[in-house]
Amino acid sequence: MKVLIVDDGHYIVEYLKHLLDWRTFGVEQVETTTNSIEAKGMLEQSPVDILITDIRMPEVSGIDLLEHVKALELKTKVIFLSGYSEFEYAQKAVRLGAFDYLLKPVDKEDMEKAIRNVTKTIGDNRPENGHSGKSQDGLGYLLSALSVNGSPKRELIPAHSGFEQKLMRFFKVTPADGQEEKKLRGSLEEAGVFIWEAPPAWVGIVPDTKTGQLESAIPTIVWSEPFQFIHKHSVRHSFYQFFYQEKVEPADFALLQNADEFPKLESREWECARQKIQKRFTHLTVKKQKMIYLVEAVRYLYLTHDQVSAEEVPDWLFHRLEHPADAYEFIILAISRLGREADLSNEDMIDNIRTYITGHLDEALSLEDLGRIVHLHPVYLSKFYKQETGENLSSYISSKRLERASRLLTGSNLHVADISHMVGYKKSQYFIKLFKEQYGVTPQQYRKNQMKVKQE
Incomplete structure (x- = not known):
């Protein structure tokens, strides 16, 4: 199955893309866009099983996309994302044919429930399925x-x-x-x-x-x-x-029969495994033996550690392996990354993430960028943060952006559009919308109210 996520907030689509382990729901591909006009073209060009879209966006709204799906007679199931202020609007959308709606900020459990329900519905409606709709890996x-x-x-x-x-x-x-x-x-x-x-x-x-x-x-x-x-x-x-x-030939696989380094990957003895793999690989001289050896390493990494994703493994297996030395470098980097994760305490990792966010609020702050700070794969990062803190990473970033914006509004004469850019929002209208949801008033009104308080 294929999922398309549409929201005019760059970080929101990145967060949602990596919120779930999609393959456990039978989803093989997740695409994203922050351009709702582009989303219409994507729906036309390639079959999409599930569309997850913000209900209110500039130019083309989520309702417009739902109508587009209906006009093209697509089988796409639509899930809307909405704020509390749009609750009645979202209910209306469901009556018009949307499958479900989720309130922002989106909680992992709510998303899991929605995706579980929609994939079951899709599975039940496929006559050739012949299976229960459970995940296929x-x-x-x-x-x-x-x-x-x-x-x-x-x-x-x-x-x-x-x-x-x-x-x-x-x-x-x-x-x-x-x-x-x-x-x-x-x-x-x-x-x-x-x-x-x-x-x-x-x-x-x-x-x-x-x-x-x-x-x-x-x-x-x-x-x-x-x-x-x-x-x-x-x-x-x-x-x-x-x-x-x-x-x-079967004899080519004999080199793996006494390879005790791979079980060490499973038991998370990272440094020992890395050293043994490096030593063994450098002694291999035949290309196909190098390939066989690396495939075994990939097998252990993928099947025993969630941090190794279904996105990077096909690249290793079907592309990088053509040049074993190239594939080897990527696999060793992955093992080193897993080892560094183990060396940091969870508290240290959260502190490092938050420190980096505070210093880069004016930037896009993708999951890939944040993951590199603590050596976590982006697929695992958002799950880890929620488990350790109880809040969504996207919610934390948004709150810090808006806190800085509130200080800039009261401590400077900068235009709202400039402040929007300084706290990482390219579209000032989206910034104003989020600010009002957080503080109950627009940025301009917030500034006026704070000035009155100071004068009193």
């Missing part, structure tokens, strides 16, 4: 099949008739543009189909029976030899041959 399933330790993990994919016995194929489509993605997703709405973006290509796994249909829709698509997940070596052979033109 095709990436984890594939990594388990490629690894030496253990068989493909059945819990990573919903049970449906004969999946492991079906003939499957890897595919690749280049370039990875929106039109090709639209054709792929439009043709592959069923269980047991997996699509990943690994620029400059789209890659994935589909049943052999789908090849004719896809070739008609996408002439540039290329295929691997067929394989079955029940035969582990056939999966490995097809993967390495198709993506990297490397022929692997």
